[in-house]
Amino acid sequence: MLGGGQNPQPGGKMIELDSVTKIYKMGDIELRALNNVSLSIAAGDLVAIMGASGSGKSTMMNILGCLDVPTEGVYRLDGVDVGDLKDNALAEIRNRKIGFVFQSFNLIPRTSAVRNVELPMVYAGIGNRRGKAVEALERVGLGGRVKHMPNELSGGQQQRVAIARAIVTDPVMILADEPTGNLDSASTTEIMKLLVELNDTGRTVILITHENDVAQFAKRVVTLRDGEIVSDEVQHNRTVVPQ
Amino acid sequence: MNLAEAFTIAMRSLRANRLRSALTTLGIVIGVSAVIILVGLGNGIKAGFNTQFGALGNQVIITKINGSVPGGGAAKELKDSDVTALSNPAQAPNIGNVTPVVGGSELVSYNQRQFRAAVQGSTPGYLSVMNRELVVGSMYTPEQAKSNARVVVLGPNAIATLFDGNAGEAVGKTVRIGRGFFDVIGVVKANGQQDDAAIMPLGAARAFLIGGNDTVSQIVVQAGTVNQVPQAQQEIYKVLDSRHLIRDPAKRDYQATALQSLLDQANQFLTFLTLFTVAVAAISLIVGGIGVANIMLVSVTERTREIGIRKAIGARRSAIMKQFLIESTMLAGIGGFVGILIGTAITVAAQVIIPKVAPDFGAPTVSIGAVALSFAVSLLIGLIAGGFPANRAARLQPIEALRYQ
Numbered sequence: 001m002l003g004g005g006q007n008p009q010p011g012g013k014m015i016e017l018d019s020v021t022k023i024y025k026m027g028d029i030e031l032r033a034l035n036n037v038s039l040s041i042a043a044g045d046l047v048a049i050m051g052a053s054g055s056g057k058s059t060m061m062n063i064l065g066c067l068d069v070p071t072e073g074v075y076r077l078d079g080v081d082v083g084d085l086k087d088n089a090l091a092e093i094r095n096r097k098i099g100f101v102f103q104s105f106n107l108i109p110r111t112s113a114v115r116n117v118e119l120p121m122v123y124a125g126i127g128n129r130r131g132k133a134v135e136a137l138e139r140v141g142l143g144g145r146v147k148h149m150p151n152e153l154s155g156g157q158q159q160r161v162a163i164a165r166a167i168v169t170d171p172v173m174i175l176a177d178e179p180t181g182n183l184d185s186a187s188t189t190e191i192m193k194l195l196v197e198l199n200d201t202g203r204t205v206i207l208i209t210h211e212n213d214v215a216q217f218a219k220r221v222v223t224l225r226d227g228e229i230v231s232d233e234v235q236h237n238r239t240v241v242p243q
Numbered sequence: 244m245n246l247a248e249a250f251t252i253a254m255r256s257l258r259a260n261r262l263r264s265a266l267t268t269l270g271i272v273i274g275v276s277a278v279i280i281l282v283g284l285g286n287g288i289k290a291g292f293n294t295q296f297g298a299l300g301n302q303v304i305i306t307k308i309n310g311s312v313p314g315g316g317a318a319k320e321l322k323d324s325d326v327t328a329l330s331n332p333a334q335a336p337n338i339g340n341v342t343p344v345v346g347g348s349e350l351v352s353y354n355q356r357q358f359r360a361a362v363q364g365s366t367p368g369y370l371s372v373m374n375r376e377l378v379v380g381s382m383y384t385p386e387q388a389k390s391n392a393r394v395v396v397l398g399p400n401a402i403a404t405l406f407d408g409n410a411g412e413a414v415g416k417t418v419r420i421g422r423g424f425f426d427v428i429g430v431v432k433a434n435g436q437q438d439d440a441a442i443m444p445l446g447a448a449r450a451f452l453i454g455g456n457d458t459v460s461q462i463v464v465q466a467g468t469v470n471q472v473p474q475a476q477q478e479i480y481k482v483l484d485s486r487h488l489i490r491d492p493a494k495r496d497y498q499a500t501a502l503q504s505l506l507d508q509a510n511q512f513l514t515f516l517t518l519f520t521v522a523v524a525a526i527s528l529i530v531g532g533i534g535v536a537n538i539m540l541v542s543v544t545e546r547t548r549e550i551g552i553r554k555a556i557g558a559r560r561s562a563i564m565k566q567f568l569i570e571s572t573m574l575a576g577i578g579g580f581v582g583i584l585i586g587t588a589i590t591v592a593a594q595v596i597i598p599k600v601a602p603d604f605g606a607p608t609v610s611i612g613a614v615a616l617s618f619a620v621s622l623l624i625g626l627i628a629g630g631f632p633a634n635r636a637a638r639l640q641p642i643e644a645l646r647y648q
Contacts, residue, residue: 067555094555094556095557095558096557100556106551107552
């Protein structure tokens with residue numbers, strides 16, 4: 001099993017945002033996408049970050065995913081201050097510590113499932129890629145679709161390939177941005193089940209979503225509005241994954 | 244990311260757009276094959292030229308200066324005694340063979356047809372010295388030369404006029420040259436230069452046509468080897484300057500022209516001509532390079548989202564850069580390779596065809612240097628053409644690239 005061997009002790013701090021502000025400048029207009037946000041997420045948690053469009057959700061996702069850096073404030077991921085890292089160092093952190101799952105799957109077109117899953121290992125310079133990629137695909141239940149191209153797979157299957165790609169380097173955190181936004185309800189359940197399972201094995205999972213149904217699976221729900229956190233609650237009666 | 248992986252990715256992307264890749268490489272294909280063919284043809288012309296005239300390379304031709312000598316006075320005639328002096332190995336060790344020639348223009352007639360021929364009176368060695376061959380018949384023997392026999396070897400132009408080009412018929416016939424009758428004993432092959440010639444023994448030419456007891460109009464000196472030509476030329480100057488009482492080299496009444504220097508000039512010109520045509524062909528390579536750059540820019544724009552994905556999952560700038568550089572280099576490299584195949588094939592085909600169609604032209608040869616250089620240049624062009632698009636791809640911000648539709 002692709003376990004969470006690398007993961008820090010449950011309860012340790014995986015994510016620490018300290019007074020993070022993100023300002024986008026568009027000409028003379030300054031847009032405060034995130035305003036003085038502080039947030040701490042423990043290792044092994046399953047957190048949903050909710051909000052309507054324009055709430056700063058996507059900015060949050062970009063910063064948590066090290067795709068962008070805060071204008072002000074400090075972001076520590078797994079103990080590393082990400083704020084003043086250069087492009088290449090950020091790329092390395094994304095490669096080693098974060099597994100991305102996107103709304104639109106974001107598989108490389110005309111490239112087989114297994115080659116897509118191999119990709120993070122290509123950039124990490126890891127050997128025996130084929131074996132590990134096939135193992136990850138089996139883990140998400142796609143052992144029989146290894147050679148299929150993305151356009152030969154259903155949406156749910158594509159998202160499972162994306163999840164396999166996200167977990168293949170054994171990252172400390174899975175960052176899922178609207179992972180079920182393009183899926184029907186049956187596939188949604190499948191994908192959420194997979195993500196919850198990954199969390200059960202000790203991996204930190206962060207869901208960025210605006211759907212309550214999805215957020216229902218989370219242990220903790222953080223809600224954003226206008227770039228600020230307006231609620232942060234532990235969810236006691238979360239949806240249990242049907243076995 | 245290692246190179247093998249980058250190659251796989253590049254190959255995949257090129258295969259995904261087969262037609263586009265093929266059309267893009269066309270400019271490079273044409274450029275490379277044109278360079279190979281033109282260099283091959285150029286080398287062929289040069290080789291043909293050198294086999295035709297290279298044998299004359301050890302010759303120095305001595306002639307009297309026409310008109311007045313610089314500084315006044317009339318030029319002394321070249322004499323048999325000059326020939327004897329030059330033939331003396333003690334005085335001129337680098338000179339191998341000395342052939343005197345007397346020349347003049349005479350009317351040759353046969354059966355009421357007339358032809359004005361350039362009479363060349365010389366030794367029996369004349370043909371081999373001049374690198375000429377007989378089509379039919381034979382050269383006069385040393386005995387015939389000594390006895391001033393009235394025999395003549397005609398050039399192809401005389402045969403064309405007098406015998407309707409039938410060389411076989413001419414041999415054995417008697418023609419009238421000037422006021423004497425001469426037996427035709429042979430016909431020389433055309434070489435495009437002295438085809439008006441009528442070659443006969445030196446003594447016969449003097450006795451019956453041109454006159455003069457001991458003057459010669461031309462002395463053909465052969466150096467021992469081509470490398471000895473400069474020394475041989477110096478020896479000629481030394482011997483003749485003392486015989487003609489010349490103290491100032493600027494006031495010589497004769498000139499000694501080394502054919503090698505003329506051949507060198509001709510070769511230089513041919514090389515220049517080849518380089519010029521190759522430079523024109525190379526323009527196609529540059530145009531091809533622009534095509535590659537253009538299509539790589541399109542490719543980067545088309546794949547912005549893919550670049551975003553790759554960056555999100557951990558591709559460094561250098562990895563993206565490498566991917567696109569290898570793609571453009573492969574594109575140009577494949578073009579170069581196909582160009583080599585086509586260029587070589589056409590050159591080899593020309594090697595077979597040209598000797599049959601135009602024997603004097605010289606068969607083209609595939610130049611390994613041109614193949615290697617044009618392939619290297621096409622790779623370089625790929626690298627340069629890919630540079631700007633690849634850099635653009637590498638600098639894309641992952642968030643913006645992911646958002647690109």
